[in-house]
Amino acid sequence: MRIVAADTGGAVLDENYNPIGLIATAAVLVEKPYRTAKISIVRYSNPFDYDLSGRQALKDEAFLALKLAKKVKPDVVHLDSTLGGIEIRKLDDPTIDALRISDRGKAIWHSLRKDLQPLAKKFWEETGIEVIAIGKESVAVRIAEIYAGLYSVKWGIEHGLEKGFIRIGLPRYMKVEVKDDRIFGESLDPREGGLYGELLIEKKDFGWQVYPNPIARTFMVFEIRV
Amino acid sequence: MRIVAADTGGAVLDENYNPIGLIATAAVLVEKPYRTAKISIVRYSNPFDYDLSGRQALKDEAFLALKLAKKVKPDVVHLDSTLGGIEIRKLDDPTIDALRISDRGKAIWHSLRKDLQPLAKKFWEETGIEVIAIGKESVAVRIAEIYAGLYSVKWGIEHGLEKGFIRIGLPRYMKVEVKDDRIFGESLDPREGGLYGELLIEKKDFGWQVYPNPIARTFMVFEIRV
Amino acid sequence: MRIVAADTGGAVLDENYNPIGLIATAAVLVEKPYRTAKISIVRYSNPFDYDLSGRQALKDEAFLALKLAKKVKPDVVHLDSTLGGIEIRKLDDPTIDALRISDRGKAIWHSLRKDLQPLAKKFWEETGIEVIAIGKESVAVRIAEIYAGLYSVKWGIEHGLEKGFIRIGLPRYMKVEVKDDRIFGESLDPREGGLYGELLIEKKDFGWQVYPNPIARTFMVFEIRV
Ligand SMILES: [Mg+2]
Ligand SMILES: [Mg+2]
Ligand SMILES: [Mg+2]
Numbered sequence: 266m267r268i269v270a271a272d273t274g275g276a277v278l279d280e281n282y283n284p285i286g287l288i289a290t291a292a293v294l295v296e297k298p299y300r301t302a303k304i305s306i307v308r309y310s311n312p313f314d315y316d317l318s319g320r321q322a323l324k325d326e327a328f329l330a331l332k333l334a335k336k337v338k339p340d341v342v343h344l345d346s347t348l349g350g351i352e353i354r355k356l357d358d359p360t361i362d363a364l365r366i367s368d369r370g371k372a373i374w375h376s377l378r379k380d381l382q383p384l385a386k387k388f389w390e391e392t393g394i395e396v397i398a399i400g401k402e403s404v405a406v407r408i409a410e411i412y413a414g415l416y417s418v419k420w421g422i423e424h425g426l427e428k429g430f431i432r433i434g435l436p437r438y439m440k441v442e443v444k445d446d447r448i449f450g451e452s453l454d455p456r457e458g459g460l461y462g463e464l465l466i467e468k469k470d471f472g473w474q475v476y477p478n479p480i481a482r483t484f485m486v487f488e489i490r491v
Numbered sequence: 492m493r494i495v496a497a498d499t500g501g502a503v504l505d506e507n508y509n510p511i512g513l514i515a516t517a518a519v520l521v522e523k524p525y526r527t528a529k530i531s532i533v534r535y536s537n538p539f540d541y542d543l544s545g546r547q548a549l550k551d552e553a554f555l556a557l558k559l560a561k562k563v564k565p566d567v568v569h570l571d572s573t574l575g576g577i578e579i580r581k582l583d584d585p586t587i588d589a590l591r592i593s594d595r596g597k598a599i600w601h602s603l604r605k606d607l608q609p610l611a612k613k614f615w616e617e618t619g620i621e622v623i624a625i626g627k628e629s630v631a632v633r634i635a636e637i638y639a640g641l642y643s644v645k646w647g648i649e650h651g652l653e654k655g656f657i658r659i660g661l662p663r664y665m666k667v668e669v670k671d672d673r674i675f676g677e678s679l680d681p682r683e684g685g686l687y688g689e690l691l692i693e694k695k696d697f698g699w700q701v702y703p704n705p706i707a708r709t710f711m712v713f714e715i716r717v
Numbered sequence: 718m719r720i721v722a723a724d725t726g727g728a729v730l731d732e733n734y735n736p737i738g739l740i741a742t743a744a745v746l747v748e749k750p751y752r753t754a755k756i757s758i759v760r761y762s763n764p765f766d767y768d769l770s771g772r773q774a775l776k777d778e779a780f781l782a783l784k785l786a787k788k789v790k791p792d793v794v795h796l797d798s799t800l801g802g803i804e805i806r807k808l809d810d811p812t813i814d815a816l817r818i819s820d821r822g823k824a825i826w827h828s829l830r831k832d833l834q835p836l837a838k839k840f841w842e843e844t845g846i847e848v849i850a851i852g853k854e855s856v857a858v859r860i861a862e863i864y865a866g867l868y869s870v871k872w873g874i875e876h877g878l879e880k881g882f883i884r885i886g887l888p889r890y891m892k893v894e895v896k897d898d899r900i901f902g903e904s905l906d907p908r909e910g911g912l913y914g915e916l917l918i919e920k921k922d923f924g925w926q927v928y929p930n931p932i933a934r935t936f937m938v939f940e941i942r943v
Contacts, residue, residue, distance in 0.1 A: 266507070266705060268705060281718070295705065297702065298700065299703045299705040300702065300703065350706070401708060402706060402707060402708055403706060403708065404704070404705045404706070405705060407708060437908075438908035438910075440910070453908045453910065454709075454908050455664075455680070455681060455907060456664035456680050457703065457708060458666070458702065458709075459703075460703070476749065476750030476751055476752065476910065477750070477752065477910040477911075478751075478856070479718060479720060479747065479751040479856045479857060480851065480854060480855060482853060482854055482855065482856050482859060482909060483906075483908040483909055483910070485910050492734070492931060523931075524928035525928055525930075525931040526929065576932070625932065627934060628933060628934055629931065630930070630931045630934050631931060633934060680935075681890075681905045681906070681907060682889075682890035682906050682935040683929065683935055684890075684892070684905065684928065684937050685929075686929070
């Protein structure tokens with residue numbers, strides 16, 4: 266099975282370790298044995314001007330996933346919304362009302378589906394590929410999350426080299442290491458069976474540190490100081 | 492404390508990684524230090540003709556656990572239903588209604604108890620051994636789950652050698668390795684403190700692979716191809 | 718960020734692995750990189766005369782945390798109650814009623830706040846340091862929990878040397894090792910990013926064992942036999 270998935274993650278943190286805004290949306294192509302991405306692409310946000318309360322992330326993820334899917338023609342596209350694997354093109358209002366999710370979740374999807382349903386329907390009509398809301402059940406979505414963390418660190422290195430310092434909150438239970446010209450990241454949850462990712466970067470000289478976010482257990486911080 | 496426990500697990504998967512039917516019920520005898528089974532027995536189902544929606548598993552588990560318990564006379568028998576450790580022989584209808592579980596759980600137990608309560612009561616009268624519904628709190632139940640996975644792999648090897656290919660979904664966060672004449676399995680959750688199991692098999696030549704189930708995060712797949 | 722946190726843990730277990738009473742409350746000072754304590758202090762309870770149903774623990778934790786905080790002047794004090802990081806000094810009755818917690822949780826806090834709110838308010842007026850209810854989100858609270866386990870083992874060694882045997886239930890997913898004149902403990906959850914602690918003890922000769930509590934999955938038992 267060839268899967269395209271997308272997720273958003275990595276946040277600039279303030280001095281009290283609270284998130285200011287999200288950094289990166291990543292889309293990945295994942296193939297058997299489903300442990301890392303064969304291809305990844307990124308779309309950066311402006312973390313210093315980000316509406317954390319909004320629902321922009323899932324839209325960005327859908328658009329970026331379809332951009333990659335158009336190129337690599339996977340068997341299926343996975344989005345990070347845990348609705349039991351339902352096809353997005355079938356999400357009309359009565360179907361949303363019948364979902365076993367919270368009222369708040371329903372309100373969000375009544376609004377989201379205005380953009381996402383036509384998008385998924387058109388993509389399915391043109392390619393036969395389904396876009397499904399599978400969320401945390403998907404290994405591919407988790408790999409996209411790890412890549413969102415890797416791209417956030419890549420952005421952080423560039424930002425830090427310019428400004429002298431940056432503190433980034435990584436996605437849930439993952440760690441990263443900078444080795445010469447590569448950023449290596451992996452899940453800290455062994456139950457996931459060894460998920461990881463890697464990005465090439467330009468080799469530069471700087472100090473970095475990874476440590477637990479003191480106010481968000483199981484989340485790590487990446488910090489760079491030049 | 493000497494504990495007998497039983498659980499069902501391991502599923503034949505279709506080409507989309509969805510379960511077709513369950514493979515094995517295992518009963519185990521677990522003794523201090525509670526990391527593996529001293530004795531294990533198995534009862535195989537027909538995964539190609541299995542009612543996944545049914546409640547057959549827990550009945551199979553109770554019968555198999557009592558079969559082993561009659562032989563090894565443990566201090567207690569653990570079943571995989573998380574009801575806070577209540578004695579099955581005491582599960583009459585008013586007691587079930589008073590449990591803090593969902594209405595669906597109550598309906599299931601009103602039906603299940605017709606078989607299980609008399610069974611547990613008779614066993615307790617004859618032996619003084621309690622059969623309790625402790626479920627996910629029990630380390631012995633988890634070890635039975637790991638053995639259900641091991642027996643499923645053993646079945647899968649035989650089936651695969653005959654048919655050329657089989658894909659099996661293992662129980663939650665466990666991995667297996669085939670080494671010469673043994674199948675070794677262990678929990679992928681280090682919080683469980685190192686639970687594992689082992690089965691002897693006839694040494695044969697075949698290729699196998701273990702990797703994450705892409706649509707069921709924290710579940711691994713075992714695949715054999717001859 | 719310099720954090721003082723406190724937690725209670727470690728229980729004497731009976732022969733069926735059920736808790737009789739809690740052993741130790743620990744307060745810790747945690748500094749960047751937030752993986753262990755720089756300073757720790759302890760207050761022992763009498764586990765053989767302990768009201769497990771009571772709410773004494775959180776009061777003990779608040780008093781011990783403030784005792785340490787008065788000395789080391791941290792930036793913030795973390796208590797083990799998961800209320801989203803709300804300041805204890807602001808917990809008046811209408812605020813408690815507006816919390817998104819269970820009715821039972823509200824009843825407990827209506828009673829608890831009579832002691833804790835004036836305490837936190839006075840401390841804040843004198844020092845400017847906030848005492849917050851952050852609970853399981855806090856890495857510092859988890860480190861305090863690990864130290865409560867270490868102090869429980871220290872108590873257990875002394876008790877065991879005197880009485881010949883003791884069985885202690887450690888806090889959730891942590892293990893301990895006794896090495897000459899040190900007790901080393903660490904989290905078994907790698908998602909936490911490597912949390913650990915260490916206590917010095919007098920070097921003595923005794924046998925000890927750590928193994929899973931068979932009726933409390935993810936909890937380990939420490940046992941000493943002389
Ligand atoms: Mg997401
Ligand atoms: Mg089961
Ligand atoms: Mg606590």
